[in-house]
Structure formats: C-alpha cells, structure tokens
C-alpha cells in the first residue's frame with residue numbers, strides 16, 4: 252500500500268502564490284476609502300488610511316492589477332493614497348466630492364475578533380452614486396466591498412459580464428438595508444461574511460444551516476470568516492476550512508476581512524483558475540494576507556511586504572495543517 256502523502260517538505264519549492272504577471276486578470280473593487288480612528292489594547296491611531304476598498308486594494312495589488320471606485324471628501328489627504336498608486340493601483344474611479352470624507356471610529360477590547368463601532372460618519376458617502384469608468388467596465392473580477400448594498404447593486408448594472416462577482420457586507424447594512432442585501436445575493440457568485448454577520452443575516456445559529464440559507468438565495472460560494480479561528484468556504488457540494496495564522500501579537504484587527512478578500516480574489520485573478528482546488532488555495536492566500544494586515548495599524552504592513560514574505564507565510568500554512576493518516580502507516 253502506498254503510504255506517501257503530499258507533505259510540505261516534498262513541495263516546499265513549488266510556489267503557491269504568483270506575483271502580478273502579464274496573464275493576471277484585472278480586479279475592480281468598489282468600496283469605502285476612509286479615515287479610521289482605532290483603539291486597541293496596544294495603542295491608538297487617529298485619522299489613518301482605512302476603508303474596505305483601501306484594504307482590499309492594498310492586499311490584491313500583490314497579485315493582480317487593481318482598479319478602485321469610491322469617493323473621498325474635499326478634506327481627504329489624498330497624498331495618503333500615493334503608496335497605493337505606487338503599487339500600480341488605478342485610482343481613476345476615485346471621485347473627490349464636496350463635503351467631508353467617510354470616517355469610521357472603532358475600538359477593540361481584549362476580544363480582538365469583534366470591533367465595537369463608536370462612530371460611522373458617512374459624509375460624502377451618503378450622496379455617492381458609483382460611476383464605473385468606461386475602461387473599468389470589462390474587469391473580469393469584481394469585488395463589491397463593504398458599502399451600502401444599494402450602491403453595490405448600482406455597480407452590477409454598469410459592469411460587463413464579469414467572470415466572478417464577490418461581495419462583502421457588515422452588521423450596519425444587514426440592519427438598515429436587508430431587502431437590498433437579499434436582492435444582491437441573487438446577483439453575486441460569492442459572499443464573504445464573518446460568523447456574527449452570517450448569523451444576523453440568516454437568523455440561524457448553526458453555520459452549516461446559515462451557509463445553506465445563503466446558497467439557496469444565489470451565491471455558489473459562501474465564505475465565513477471566524478477571525479483568529481480561521482475561515483470556512485461552503486459550496487453545495489463541499490466544505491473547506493483554513494485556520495488563521497497563529498500570530499504572537501495581533502496589533503490591530505481592522506481590515507483583516509478586506510485583506511482576506513484581496514488575497515482571495517487576487518489569487519484567483521492571478522491564476523484565472525476558478526476550479527475547486529484553486530478556490531481552496533485562494534482561501535489560504537486570503538488568510539495569509541489577513542494575518543499580515545493585523546500586524547500593524549492601517550495598511551502599513553500590507554504595503555511593506557513582498558512576494559517572498561507572502562510565499563513563506565503560505566508555505567507555513569501548509570505546515571500548520573499537514574499530517575499523515577495513522578491508517579496509512
């Protein structure tokens with residue numbers, strides 16, 4: 252009987268992630284570009300670069316060309332966005348509107364898995380209608396980051412048959428825009444939610460039942476993020492689970508979910524492979540990117556790391572879950 256398994260040692264030289272290359276598809280993200288003020292048990296940061304679109308783009312730009320659509324107010328310090336442009340992120344769809352920028356203030360206590368929102372200031376977001384520039388409409392991968400579901404629907408009316416549409420949301424919108432969110436489920440291929448959000452949306456305590464509830468409404472994939480406890484990917488046929496990377500210190504969890512999504516979609520766009528195997532790899536790449544995001548405030552760490560750091564961490568994920576079956580020996 253052949254007792255060999257694919258151990259990480261045997262495959263340590265096989266690259267699992269790909270840097271941005273010519274064959275990578277473009278990713279369009281529509282999301283918030285914010286000023287965040289965050290308190291964690293380890294310190295605080297005021298008015299730093301934040302927003303679902305920003306975190307996503309910082310992460311996905313390691314794998315594929317990224318186009319951003321969003322809005323900032325006339326008070327936004329746009330020089331803060333220069334590092335993103337330096338990474339090749341196309342900000343041609345970022346509108347500058349008269350008024351104040353979107354601001355989010357949050358606090359994490361010792362349970363770093365859940366943010367307490369202290370203030371959400373919509374500012375120019377309250378009158379925003381996304382306009383997708385002509386040159387962005389053909390993007391094969393579209394990520395509707397956490398914004399008003401009414402705006403997420405408006406984006407779908409403007410794009411030209413993407414290969415994959417994924418979306419995210421949060422408690423704020425589940426409470427205030429439930430019917431629009433349910434409509435959105437019928438128009439996306441994949442949704443990412445954390446376990447609290449999935450229970451709130453479906454009103455089901457059991458995550459398997461909750462995932463099925465969502466699959467019944469349209470998406471073919473449901474990803475449930477459980478913070479430091481990893482992430483599940485559900486389809487009709489299968490369940491996949493990846494742990495979270497056991498970091499010694501989580502400094503600021505803000506943006507982990509969007510960075511996860513950036514790594515996940517970025518990986519798919521870089522390989523153009525939507526097979527089940529590739530989707531599973533994408534969950535691990537997403538988990539690796541989420542783990543980098545939380546090592547420093549804002550998107551600082553995401554912009555410091557290079558391809559080798561990402562590859563090393565993804566290989567460490569393989570090591571984390573590799574085991575041989577005792578039945579094989």
Ligand code: AMP
Nearest residue numbers: 283285301302355397505506507508509
């Ligand atoms: P995450 O920690 O990945 O769930 O996302 C954190 C980011 O979401 C922060 O940078 C916030 O600026 C942004 N955010 C918070 N609330 C909202 C909201 N209601 N709409 C859009 N973005 C938000």
